[in-house]
Amino acid sequence: MYAPNLMGVLMKILNQQETAEDLLQEVFLKIKRYLPLYDEKKARLFTWMLNITRNTAFDYLRLKSSKQSKSTIEIDVHHSELESFSHSVNTDTIDLKKLVLGLNEKHRTILELSYYQGYTHLEIAEELNMPLGSVKTSIRQAILILRGFFSLPG
Numbered sequence: 001m002y003a004p005n006l007m008g009v010l011m012k013i014l015n016q017q018e019t020a021e022d023l024l025q026e027v028f029l030k031i032k033r034y035l036p037l038y039d040e041k042k043a044r045l046f047t048w049m050l051n052i053t054r055n056t057a058f059d060y061l062r063l064k065s066s067k068q069s070k071s072t073i074e075i076d077v078h079h080s081e082l083e084s085f086s087h088s089v090n091t092d093t094i095d096l097k098k099l100v101l102g103l104n105e106k107h108r109t110i111l112e113l114s115y116y117q118g119y120t121h122l123e124i125a126e127e128l129n130m131p132l133g134s135v136k137t138s139i140r141q142a143i144l145i146l147r148g149f150f151s152l153p154g
Contacts, residue, residue: 002046003028006053013057023060027053037122051120058118099149107142114139 010020030052113119125132
């Protein structure tokens with residue numbers, strides 16, 4: 001029922017049929033493993049599955065890129081809140097990544113994992129050994145700090 005839609009997302013991100021098919025299997029294994037953590041009050045089932053699919057594809061691209069090059073990986077911002085935030089100002093004159101570097105280490109690390117590396121909030125909590133609620137609060141605080149940078153006099 002969901003496989004064709006999730007496969008379409010993988011194909012759009014990866015543009016490689018065989019890799020997308022392999023990752024689709026991985027996606028369904030993750031869905032099965034994390035199903036007890038699914039909360040229907042937070043998102044529809046398909047939206048939750050779609051996030052797992054996207055994050056799996058981004059993990060694959062990140063791993064593939066790190067194998068090819070030891071340089072910093074740059075993944076486009078895919079979360080709507082940060083996208084709308086970054087597009088609400090003239091991105092030609094403001095380098096968002098430089099502003100992120102101005103955050104304290106905790107906020108910077110969490111934002112980089114979430115927005116630039118595609119980690120889910122749960123994955124960040126596990127990676128940094130933090131409560132899930134603290135991760136969400138830190139992301140929100142970091143975004144508010146970034147917004148504050150734009151209201152400072154030039």
